[in-house]
Amino acid sequence: MPLKAWLAAGVLALAVLALAQEGVDPREEAKRQKQLLLETAGILPTELIVEQGKELFNRKGPSGKTMAECDFGLGKGVLEGAAARLPRYFLDTNRVEDLDGRIVTCMTRVQGFKPEQVKRPEVVAVAFYIASFSTGKPIQVRLLFPQERELYALGEKLFYARSGSRDIGCATCHVTYVGRRAGVLPYADVLGKDKSWTHWPAYRYSNDQIWTMQDRIRACYGNIAHPQPDLYSLPILALELFLAYSNNGAVVEEWPAFVR
Structure with missing residues (x-):
């Protein structure tokens, strides 16, 4: 069976099981559902979305630049721990931005996409990819400005x-x-x-x-x-x-x- 079909079957099974679950610890149940999906489909939806986000991050925009030219708070192209420090004030836009908003800024100001060309599913996928570099990092948000x-x-x-x-x-x-x-x-x-x-x-x-x-x-x-x-x-x-x-x-x- 193709991977997408396996994934769809796994998601359907999880949805049915989720409806039947009552009186369970949500964190423990999430672990069980995660393992079930791995056994059923062999891959997690989060892994697929992160990979999609990686491709979008490295895609060149109309300006010929990728998102590696964007500053998410720690310098151009630096992603390690960046999401854990957001939202924050950015001097270049003179406003506070979260991860989603900063991605939109990157796509429009750096990559040259028009606002109407920015698709929400792509923003979410890139957010998943960038956030993956903050696993294991502490939240460090400031109120300096x-x-x-x-x-x-x-x-x-x-x-x-x-x-x-x-x-x-x-x-x-x-x-x-x-x-x-x-x-x-x-x-x-x-x-x-x-x-x-x-x-x-x-x-x-x-x-x-x-x-x-x-x-x-x-x-x-x-x-x-x-x-x-x-x-x-x-x-x-x-x-x-x-x-x-x-x-x-x-x-x-x-x-x-x-x-x-």
Whole structure:
């Protein structure tokens, strides 16, 4: 059977099993599902996406340059540990950027792609590739520039804000009700010992999707019946900076991760 067919079969099997799982530790279950997929397909979706991201990273743009000419915070082409230091302020754009946004900047300013030519799946694939160089690295996000401090303050407000018809917000699930259950999924502690912020970017086996933190935040807003912020928007970036700074010192176990 072709690899894609094996992978599709494996993903389908995992999706069915995921629906049947209740009362299990999500991390242990992710390990079991990961092993099952390896045995079924012989390869993980994260490996495929990282390889795709590598090809895109080394692809020349209209300017004739590859992404190796881009600075992701530690110098041109330096990827080791770069993702673990984002979001951060960049002098060349005069704004704070996360990994997704910096990739877009690289593709448009350095590689010469027009904004409408930047495809979201390609941004995500490159994010997976760059993030893979931060596995085992500690989160090191700073608040040195006024722009970083202002964005952090906004992110903190957004995280603890309660609004909407349900009168809930980020902290309702990720602080107040940590350890309790909603449906079949336990709430994750994004500020404490679990450090679940470091799980993203990741492949979600329960719905066969690849997400960066931007996608995760948008999904959270949808889950609490709030309008979803646009990709690359200020609210998403502010929340990312707040969460990243709150997780300083946490070691990235695996990027991209394999999660439920």
